[in-house]
Amino acid sequence: MRYIPNLIPESSKVLPGYFKGNLYRSAKKNFLRDSILWITGVFFLAGALAAVRHPLMTLIFGLTGLILIPPGHQFIERKLKFRLTPTIKAITASALFIGSMPLTSHYNDVDQQISRQQKLTVEKAAKEKAIADEKEQQRKDSLAFYIHQGNRLAKEHKIDEANKQLQYATAFAALPADKEQIEKEKISIAAIKTFDLVETGKYESALSEINTLLPSDPSNPELLYNRAICYSKTGRIQEAVTDLKLLVQSGNTEAEKLHDKINPIRKRVAYHVTRCCDGTTSDATGRGACSNHGGVCNWNEPVYEEYRKYE
Known part of the structure; x- marks a missing residue:
């Protein structure tokens, strides 16, 4: 078969440059145009990141930015195998941008509503906390007031009135520490009542x-x-001494005085010695005792020791 040149007229040829060069090669670089595309594309990509809470907006802004920046432009041409002309690029980007405007407005309203709701929630929580703090402070103040009143009345020996104040304080005891404090005050008031019984001579009741x-x-x-x-x-001296010894060991002077009063130091004869006239003693008995010490002045001098009846 013989090759026939120019069989198809030049005007009827399809894709005359199909086998010449790269169909998707980049157009001649224009610094100003590329700069504008980069800036605009990066702006939309940043918008995509900012709108990450709204996936649809992220998709639209991300696609618009990808179309506009030169590397994205080339990537789309290679993957989709078509020529992304400036006209197609402009129309697509404009359509995406215009289509995003209602969504932007909608999501902006949604975000504002969420923001307002969050603000109201925060304000409500802050208000509730302020009210709770105020109530808690009032509770603490009331608790301290009634405990103080009870303590004051107890010192004035108004025991019944003091106990009433502690009853009022119980209503404000919300914490275990508060209840423990009231119990300590009750014991303190009961102790004062007991001491009053001691002072009035009602010892059995006080015991x-x-x-x-x-x-x-x-x-x-x-x-x-x-x-x-x-x-x-x-008359239970031994029991009294037992209690007082504990207090004396801790340095309680009042307890020491009472202990010396009810259990005084006494003396008794421990043994006898022979006293020589020069003041020395002798173990010898008979005529030779104290022969070198001036003789015997007392054959049976007692030696005393101290003791207490209750130990």
């Missing part, structure tokens, strides 16, 4: 009260001291 209070505060010096008084006044 009963003290023995009820001590388990909650077994090392309370005032309770132990007053119990020792009650024991001493009711």
Whole structure:
């Protein structure tokens, strides 16, 4: 078969440059145009990142930015195998931008509504916290007031009135520490009542009260001291001494005075010695005793020792 040149007229040829060069090669570079495309494309890509909460907006802005920047332009041409002419690019980008405007407005309204709702939620929470803080402070103030009143009345020996104040305080005791504080005040008031019984000579009644209070505060010096008084006044000296010894060991001078009073130091003869006239003693018995010490002045001189009846 013979080759026939120019069989198809030049005007009828399709894609005359198909085999010449790259169909998708970039147009001649224009610095100003490329700069504008880069800036605009980056703007839309940044918008895509900013709108990440709204996937559709992110998709539209991201696609618009990809079309506009030169690397994105070339990527689309290679993947889709068509020529992305400036006209197609302009129309596509404009269509995407115009189509995004209603969505932008809608999502902007949604964001504003969410922002307003969040602001209202924060304001409501802050208001509720302020109210709660104010109520809590009022509760603490009321609790402190009634406890203080109870303590003051107890010191004035108005025991019943003091207990009433603590009853009022109980209504404001919301925390375990508050209840513990009230219980301590109750014990303190009960102790004052007990001390009043001691002062008025009602020792048996006072003993009963003290023995009820001590388990909650077994090392309370005032309770132990007053119990020792009650024991001493009711003839139970040994029990009184036992309580007082604990207090004396801790340096309680009042307890030491009472201990010396109810359990004084006594003297008794421990043994006898032979006293020589020069003041020395001798173990010898008979005529030779103290022969070199001036003789015997006392054959049976007692030596005393100190002791207490209750130990």
